Amino acid sequence: MRIALIADAFPPLRSSGAVQLRDLSREFARQGHAVTVLIASPELGQPWHLEQWDGIQVLRLRTPKTKDVNYVRRTVAEFFMPYAMLRNLRRSPLAHASFDGVVWYSPTIFLGPVARAIKARSACPSYLIIRDIFPEWAVDMGLMGRGLPYHFFKSVANRQYRLADVIGVQTPGNLAYFQGRAAAHANLEVLHNWLADTPDRGCSVSVQRSTLSGRKIFVYAGNMGIAQGMGILLDLAERLLHRADVGFLFVGRGSDARRLRDDAARRGLDNVIFCDEIDPDEIPGLYAQCHVGLVALDPRHKTHNIPGKFLSYMQASLPVLANINAGNDLVGLIQEMRVGRVCTDNCADVLAAQAAELLADLERDREVAARCKALAKQMFSPAAAVSQISQALEYERQGNFKRNFGRVGARSEPVGADEATPQYSSEL
Structure with missing residues (x-):
């Protein structure tokens, strides 16, 4: 066609x-x-x-x-x-x-x-x-x-x-x-x-050459805006400051990016690094250096949403730690397919406990990466x-x-010939 x-x-x-x-x-x-x-x-x-x-x-x-x-x-x-x-x-x-x-x-x-x-x-x-x-x-x-x-x-x-x-x-x-x-x-x-599915062509962001080298990396790559409600992810990083084996990497841009960077600095979160947006072709190389993908949606959302970053994590065989709105279809998907942990309480303490449990799961469950990859191929x-x-x-x-x-109705003139003035229906 x-x-x-x-x-x-x-x-x-x-x-x-x-x-x-x-x-x-x-x-x-x-x-x-x-x-x-x-x-x-x-x-x-x-x-x-x-x-x-x-x-x-x-x-x-x-x-x-x-x-x-x-x-x-x-x-x-x-x-x-x-x-x-x-x-x-x-x-x-x-x-x-x-x-x-x-x-x-x-x-x-x-x-x-x-x-x-x-x-x-x-x-x-x-x-x-x-x-x-x-x-x-x-x-x-x-x-x-x-x-x-x-x-x-x-x-x-x-x-x-x-x-x-x-x-x-x-x-x-x-x-x-x-x-x-x-x-x-x-x-x-x-x-x-x-x-x-895209190959790993390397990445300009190097965890090994950063202060997070040698740690288990929780990564967030994508838009940092109001709809994501990412403040709780900094709360999570603060709760896990005592764990020298855990680090947080945020890559992207958005209306909240500068505020989040400043907030992390103000809190003294030395387990957090922010990087600017990278080319999409570098994402596989970025994820190859990480261990868990982060998903955040503001809990005030009432509609259902499966963010594109969730797909990219699954494709890269990364389990997810998600803080999202209750009732979202993504909750059941993560739980039923056993590809991570999900919090709907919007509580940093609960999220921190789930992060610790997920890290422990990664040591015990050697099949989680395969389940993530299979889900990506099957559904997305x-x-x-x-x-x-x-x-x-x-x-x-x-x-x-x-x-x-x-x-x-059909028309014989060029496309858009009678579309000079905008007209919108008043039907709601």
């Missing part, structure tokens, strides 16, 4: 979303599909740039800057982002391109207009990949109330849900949220996260994700594609 894959993250960005889109597009191509990736690219100096990347056609479209800016500026930029993409798509060589299926990735929630335009022109079905449920998680975190900003974001999210013929959520627990809502017309299914492979998405799109093409296309 000819697949259009729409997102706002792709290499050379190093975010988890960029890595997921990289692995997904590569696997689409490996399975014989013709993939065109349409990427929002604020860094471009021209309206569009078309390139071949690992056998994949990548069209980068200039948009306003949405990363590393304040919330107000980000909201405005993301609001106009899809219309900038469509305007620059019309200027590109792919303005009249046609596809057999359109797939888009959320977050962000603002890419619906691009998916709608391509879907209408190509008369093809659409698949929405949902990796978090916004703005619900922001309300859970206390970042916003249920006032006008919430209703605005909710209307944008509902619009993209209605555009999808199939919606893939990342855990069974997320299905209940969508049933009976704006997405009720779509086929709902669980689409597990995915991560390609790009091959399984691509097969599931392509089968869903093919099913819709074979006589079931009627709901959304009947409403949107």
Whole structure:
């Protein structure tokens, strides 16, 4: 099939979303599909740039800057982002391109207009990949109330849900949220996260040359933001200061990174090292030096989430120590597959006790690494994700594609020709 894959993250960005889109597009191509990736690219100096990347056609479209800016500026930029993409798509060589299926990735929630335009022109079905449920998680975190900003974001999210013929959520627990809502017309299914197996090419971060040399290393690699609630991981490090055989390595960036570094210094945590974000290809080399992967989600979350870093730990055969919200599907997965320990009490003392138990387990249980690796292959492979998405799109093409296309209608003009002004539904 000819697949259009729409997102706002792709290499050379190093975010988890960029890595997921990289692995997904590569696997689409490996399975014989013709993939065109349409990427929002604020860094471009021209309206569009078309390139071949690992056998994949990548069209980068200039948009306003949405990363590393304040919330107000980000909201405005993301609001106009899809219309900038469509305007620059019309200027590109792919303005009249046609596809057999359109797939888009959320977050962000603002890419619906691009998916709608391509879907209408190509008369093809659409698949929405949902990796978090916004703005619900922001309300859970206390970042916003249920006032006008919430209703605005909710209307944008509902619009993209209605555009999808199939919606893939990342855990069974997320299905209940969508049933009976704006997405009720779509086929709902669980689409597990995915991560390609990559070789160890070494790493610029060397534990052996650091003050943590010779210790059992608890590693956290990824975003350090409000949603992660990482303060408890410093509390954990403080509880284990007396253990000269244990160290903590934090690698990444995010809105809380500087605060966490300063807090660790203020507490005198000499068992903790912070390092800047590294290239995703260095992650296997980083994990090869470590013993336990750390997962943290703020306990105020009420939605289900399986972070990409959990997949990367499993793939690297690292058991996990997780502090996450009660009821999260990840709790049962860790416990049932016996791939680590999980705390839902948000209590540093409980987490420290579990850390000690996990370290003892590593000495007794020689099969834990194999279980982690097996779980990664069984549930979280790009091959399984691509097969599931392509089968869903093919099913819709074979006589079931009627709901959304009947409403949107086909057009003969270039993609996005009538998308100059943003219009969002008021249905909540």
